[in-house]
Amino acid sequence: DIQLTQSPSFLPASVGDRVTFTCRASQGISSFLAWYQQKPGKAPKFLIYAASSLQGGVPSRFSGSGSGTEFTLTISSLQPEDFATYYCQQLNNYPFTFGGGTKVELK
Amino acid sequence: QVQLQESGPGLVKPSETLSLICTVSNDSLSGYYWSWFRQSPLKGLEWIGHIYHNGNALYNPSLESRVNMLVDTSRNQFSLKLTSVTAADSAVYYCARAPPYMMRASDVWGPGTRVAVSS
Numbered sequence: 001d002i003q004l005t006q007s008p009s010f011l012p013a014s015v016g017d018r019v020t021f022t023c024r025a026s027q028g029i030s031s032f033l034a035w036y037q038q039k040p041g042k043a044p045k046f047l048i049y050a051a052s053s054l055q056g057g058v059p060s061r062f063s064g065s066g067s068g069t070e071f072t073l074t075i076s077s078l079q080p081e082d083f084a085t086y087y088c089q090q091l092n093n094y095p096f097t098f099g100g101g102t103k104v105e106l107k
Numbered sequence: 108q109v110q111l112q113e114s115g116p117g118l119v120k121p122s123e124t125l126s127l128i129c130t131v132s133n134d135s136l137s138g139y140y141w142s143w144f145r146q147s148p149l150k151g152l153e154w155i156g157h158i159y160h161n162g163n164a165l166y167n168p169s170l171e172s173r174v175n176m177l178v179d180t181s182r183n184q185f186s187l188k189l190t191s192v193t194a195a196d197s198a199v200y201y202c203a204r205a206p207p208y209m210m211r212a213s214d215v216w217g218p219g220t221r222v223a224v225s226s
Contacts, residue, residue, distance in 0.1 A: 034212035043201055043216035044152070049209045087152055091210045095167040098152040 002026050002090050004099035012107040017078045021102040023071045023088035031067045032092035038101075039084045048073070049091075078104070109134035111202050111217035119196075119224050125189040129202030129217060136160040136178055140205035141185045142213050143176065145198035153198075157205055158185055197224045 003026040013019050023033065031051040036044035046055050048064040051071055061076040075082055083106060088099040115127035129141065142157040156166035158176040166174045170189065178185045189196060199221050203213035 032210055034210070043203075043219050044213075045216075046212060046214045049212040049214075055214060089152075089154075089212065091212055094165055095156075095169070096154040096211075098154070100151055 001095055002029060002093050002097055004088055004090055004097055006086075006088060006099035006102050008102060009100065011102055011104045013078050013104055014107045015078055015080055018074065018076055019078055019104060020072050020074045021086065021104075023066075023073070023099050025069045025071075025090055028068045029090045029092035032090060033064075033066070033071050034089045034091060035062075035064055035073050036087045036089065037082075037084045038087065044087060047086075075104075109204065109215050111204065111215060113200060113202050113217045113220040115200075115220060115222070117221060117223065119192050119222060120226050121193055121224055122191055125187070125192050125196060125200075125222055125224075127187045127200055127202070127220065127222075129185050129187075131183045131185075131204070134204070136180050136183060136185065138207070140207065140211050141176075141178065142203045142205045142211075143187045144201045144203060144213070145196075146201070146219075147198035149195075150198070155187065155189075155200075157211065192224045194224050196222070198222060 005024045033051045035048040038044045052064045085101045085103045110132040137160045140157040143155040158164040164176045173190045175188045199219045201219045203216040205211040
């Protein structure tokens with residue numbers, strides 16, 4: 001199985017900050033990567049697929065980049081509703097796998 | 108707007124079968140993959156498998172010997188059965204839609220249903 005390692009696990013931040021976090025794959029997955037946002041007690045919310053394609057309705061402050069084994073998710077100006085846990089998922093090989101998540105919390 | 112809703116028992120006894128149904132509203136099953144996931148503090152988010160609208164299914168090898176998924180197009184539902192459950196199968200279970208044109212990423216999710224395995 002392809003392992004996804006997300007860093008950092010916890011990211012203290014303030015409203016208005018530009019935040020970036022990373023997802024590293026144990027082998028190359030081209031651009032077959034998705035990002036999700038999850039808030040406590042809720043289902044994951046789909047943000048990005050193909051590493052950088054924003055799902056309709058997702059604010060433009062979210063952006064994704066990368067290919068191969070290293071990917072990033074950036075929030076250009078953190079808003080109060082963005083405090084959540086973010087997961088990456090690889091879709092290149094079965095079984096699809098997720099990273100362990102990055103929790104963005106209030107500094 | 109498409110909506111998904113999981114349903115099934117919240118408590119299953121060890122060694123028995125976990126059965127869940129996902130009902131899809133405001134969309135057809137045709138043309139999509141339909142996925143099941145689970146999430147627990149121990150294992151995090153885990154892809155259980157997905158099934159295409161024509162009934163072709165792919166499962167996570169770690170669960171393949173115990174999993175079966177079916178689609179019921181007449182009821183606009185798809186289902187998950189997991190046999191011989193243990194406490195390690197306790198989790199929140201989610202169903203989701205996975206469009207082929209989005210690399211089978213899951214764009215719409217149900218709210219999830221918590222399943223505990225206990226006697």
